[in-house]
Amino acid sequence: MTALSPKPQSLIPVIAIDGPSASGKGTVAQLVATELGFHYLDSGALYRIVALASQQQKIAWSDAAAVALCAKSLLIAFEHEQIFLNHQDVTNDIRTEAIGKGASQVAVHASLRQALIEIQHGFCKAPGLVADGRDMGTVIFPNAQLKVFLTATTEVRASRRYQQLINKKQAANYDDILQDLLERDARDQNRASSPLIMADDGVLLETDNLTIFQAVRFVLEKYQRFI
Ligand code: CDP
Numbered sequence: 001m002t003a004l005s006p007k008p009q010s011l012i013p014v015i016a017i018d019g020p021s022a023s024g025k026g027t028v029a030q031l032v033a034t035e036l037g038f039h040y041l042d043s044g045a046l047y048r049i050v051a052l053a054s055q056q057q058k059i060a061w062s063d064a065a066a067v068a069l070c071a072k073s074l075l076i077a078f079e080h081e082q083i084f085l086n087h088q089d090v091t092n093d094i095r096t097e098a099i100g101k102g103a104s105q106v107a108v109h110a111s112l113r114q115a116l117i118e119i120q121h122g123f124c125k126a127p128g129l130v131a132d133g134r135d136m137g138t139v140i141f142p143n144a145q146l147k148v149f150l151t152a153t154t155e156v157r158a159s160r161r162y163q164q165l166i167n168k169k170q171a172a173n174y175d176d177i178l179q180d181l182l183e184r185d186a187r188d189q190n191r192a193s194s195p196l197i198m199a200d201d202g203v204l205l206e207t208d209n210l211t212i213f214q215a216v217r218f219v220l221e222k223y224q225r226f227i
Contacts, residue, residue: 013038013128015223016137019150020196021100021184022157022164024207024215028150029132031216036130036223041123042078043133043140044103046116048094049076049085051102061105068111076119097165097180104184107134110193134188137199145226148219149198152207154181 015032019025026042033040050071051061059066077084083091093099106112113135120140123129131140137147152160158178165172188196198204203222207215 012124012126013227014124014141014144014146015128015130015219016141016144016147016199016202017130017132017150017219018134018136018138018147018196018198018202020157020188021104021181022161023150023152024160024212025132025150027212028215028219029130031212032219032223033130035216035220036128038128038130039123039125041120041129041131041133041136043116043120043131043136045078045083045094046076046119047103047107047112048099049074049083049090050112050116051099051106052090052094053085054106055099055102061102064109064111067106067109068115071112071115097177101180101184104187108187108191108193113139113193134196135194137202138197139194142199146219146223147199147202148205148222149202150205150207150215154178154185156208157181 015038017025017029017032026044029042030040032038050067053074054061054067054070057070059070061067075084075086081091082089083094117140120131123131124141129141131144133140137144137149155178158174158181161177161181162172162174165177185196205215205218210218
């Protein structure tokens, strides 16, 4: 974790929301950002874009040097709800289960994580930022005003992911999704570089029995205490 050197934080407020796959942190983070009028960083999308670009360029996800080099050459743009890679709309292409798996494989490389720091810091603009990922509070924005670790049991997360895929009319098998989540959790938690871990000064939010609305309210109430 210490090999990465995030820049000192400015006075711009940051809310870091970290947690495992399908914990609902993306939805919660976006709603909190909208409520506060803050910018939103979906850091997972960056790892997904790198996985997709590597695949397109026939680079193995396990090839740390080539993946990091590939990331440095990419033109990435977030425009409202759309995500562009080298001017191509990849909003849907990066959301497949296969690319999610690839994202967690490229994400183990310290050299790639280093290559993505600057672009992530670039999102930190007035009036504030809500950043969602795995290492927002521990590595990328260590001085964030509020750090939430949002989680739920594996079974609840697998059910949510299953429902998301069904709603999008994509093929879904609960057992495969559960297995995939367990593998991704293990890879994210056990990697040497920026593992998925709750920050020492983080706040735990278990969402098994919470609606999205309740989770958003929890974050907003915590944040109000900091300002
Ligand atoms: O949507 P889901 O929660 O499954 O994943 P995501 O947030 O889009 O992130 C995809 C993958 O990128 C994760 O499984 C992590 O391995 C990796 N990631 C990371 O290592 N660090 C981040 N800050 C964000 C994502």
